Amino acid sequence: MNKQQFAYKLLRARILDGTYGPGYRIVIDQIAREIETSAIPIREALRQLESDGLIQFKPYSGAIVTPINENEYLETLSVLAVIEGYATAISGQHFPLDRIPDLKEINQSMKQALEELDFVSFGKHNRLFHGLTYEYCENKYLVENIRSTWKRLDSIRRAGSAFMPVRAKESVLEHDEIIRLLEQRAAPEKIEAFVREHKLNTVKSFYHQRH
Known part of the structure; x- marks a missing residue:
């Protein structure tokens, strides 16, 4: 791994886990000193992060972590609710x-993360959980679109930022119901409706937190 790749992975991880929050100013010289390199690999890494939508360059400020666009976040998560619901229904068969x-093990890890108020870990396990629920979806184009939509979410907000304690607790209980539906091979329309509503509950929760 070269210096540019290392810098990219380091900065991306810090943005997504919330170490560098929205609006955070990244000082190139400081990062260069930290990983013992010149400023050039850092600039290249920042350009790559800019193309990912994680970084913006502002006059007189330089590189800053892209602020959260609430409308864009809610719109993207709403689309995810529809396509994940459908993919899980197909996978469920x-x-x-x-x-x-x-x-069950992943959901238990989410409960543990909730007890420790570790919302970064909670968010990562949430993604693992849903990734497994639609892993057996035979529509590969649909799954590609879900992954693309998740990537778009990553560019809008850091991991775990949508979850607050009340919603997180509700979410793991809803996961128990998703597990039950899959275990009982429930009708596709029932699985689709429940998973869609599960995701939309996060949309509603996020909206109410800010209004």
Whole structure:
């Protein structure tokens, strides 16, 4: 891994885990000193992060972490609710029962993260959970679109920032119901409706936190 790649991965991780929050100013010389390199690899890494939508260059300020666009976030999450609901419904018809314990284990890790108020870990396990629920979706184009939409979310807000304690607690309980629906091979329309509403509940929660 060269210096530019290392800098990119380091900065991206810090942005997504919330170490560098929205609006945070990144000082090139400071990062260069930290990883013992010249400013050039850092600038190249920042340009790559800019193309990812994670960094903006502002006059007189330089590189800053892209502020959260609330409308864009809510719109993107609403789309995710629709396509993840459909993908999970398709996946549910082929979901191996021997993967149910894996879902339960991930959800248990989310409960543990909630107890520790570790919302970064909570967010990561949430993504793992949903990734597994639609892993057996046979529509590969749909799954590609879900991953693309998740990437768009990453460019809008840091991991875990949508979850507050009340919503996080509700979310893991809703996950228990998703597990039950998959385990019982519920009707596709029932799975789709529940997963869609589960995601939209996060949209509603995020909106109410700010209004």
